[in-house]
Amino acid sequence: MKAFQSLKKNWEFQEVFKKGQSYYNAWLVLYVCPLPEQASQLKVAFCVGKKLGTAVRRNRIKRKMKHAFLALKDQVKSGYKLIIIARGRVEEQEYARLCRSLQELINQAGLLRS
Numbered sequence: 001m002k003a004f005q006s007l008k009k010n011w012e013f014q015e016v017f018k019k020g021q022s023y024y025n026a027w028l029v030l031y032v033c034p035l036p037e038q039a040s041q042l043k044v045a046f047c048v049g050k051k052l053g054t055a056v057r058r059n060r061i062k063r064k065m066k067h068a069f070l071a072l073k074d075q076v077k078s079g080y081k082l083i084i085i086a087r088g089r090v091e092e093q094e095y096a097r098l099c100r101s102l103q104e105l106i107n108q109a110g111l112l113r114s
Contacts, residue, residue, distance in 0.1 A: 003073045007045035007081060016081050023108045027090045027098065028065075030105040031083040043081045044069065052086060061086050068099045077111045 007013060020033030035041055046065045048058040065084055069076075090098065106112055 003070060004042040004044045007043050007083065012043070012081065013045065013083065016083050020081070020083075021109070023105045024087075025101055025105060027086070027088055027093055027101045028105055029085040029087055030102075030109060031085075032109045032111065033081045035079050035081055040078050042073075042076065042078045045083045047083060047085045049086070052091065057091060061091050064095060064098060065090075065102070068095065068102050071099055072103055072106065075112050076106055077113055080111060082111075 007016070016031050016033040020031045023030045023032070035043065046062045046069075048061045048065075050058070052058055052061060065086060069084065084102070093101075103112075
């Protein structure tokens with residue numbers, strides 16, 4: 001079974017942006033919105049804007065972010081929709097720094113299990 005489902009529909013993104021809460025640091029932005037109907041699910045989307053480079057570079061950044069999230073997935077509470085957006089010079093950051101940055105945001109949002 002997959003660790004999480006992907007957000008794919010435009011209306012799901014819009015719902016998270018409108019109803020959700022945002023948290024940010026120098027490298028990432030995290031949008032969080034609770035899932036009312038199925039509390040045991042976790043839906044996640046990884047986004048990288050065109051300002052951060054070509055398609056190859058953007059996909060590399062997305063893979064890095066996804067890998068960092070997978071390392072933390074067991075610690076994240078379910079029942080939420082998450083959108084993780086890369087910003088700045090995230091590509092130049094080491095993987096360990098990206099993991100710490102993502103963990104800080106998830107902790108700030110109150111989604112880490114004790």
